[in-house]
Amino acid sequence: MIDTLISRLTRVKKTGPGRWLACCPSHDDKSPSLAVRVVEDGRILIHCFAECSTSDILGAVGLTFDDLFPARLGDHLPRLRQPFIAMDVLEAISHESLVVAIAGRDAERGVLTDADRCRMMTAVGRISAAVFLAKGAA
Secondary structure (H helix, E strand, O other): OHHHHHHOOEEEEEEEOOEEEEEOOOOOOOOOOEEEEEOOOOOEEEEEOOOOOHHHHHHHHOOOHHHHOOOOHHHOOOOOOOOOOHHHHHHHHHHHHHHHHHHHHHHHHOOOOHHHHHHHHHHHHHHHHHHHHHHHHO
């Protein structure tokens, strides 16, 4: 797709591997102000230093946003599960446990509101989900 884009631009100059400068097709460009770059995963990045929008640039050359992005990597590669950072999980559970403790104290005092009860149930659900996920990861 990069060849198609480059062929539709004027005064294209290669500035490095996978990098070009060209005149922006969406404004009256006197000197190249459009940067084009292909990144490792095949995405094409474009930026006009005169601040033309990407949609205006693409429209001027008859392309769409889909043309800038190859098939998503997740569509043909197996998903890798990213482990949670233990400290982040413990901090989240600690916070949710504190919510449950405060709600329990308020319930004993008879001052637990419906909103507080809902928040407490959300906290209980989050703690349960964390335990369930931890069991699955083990």
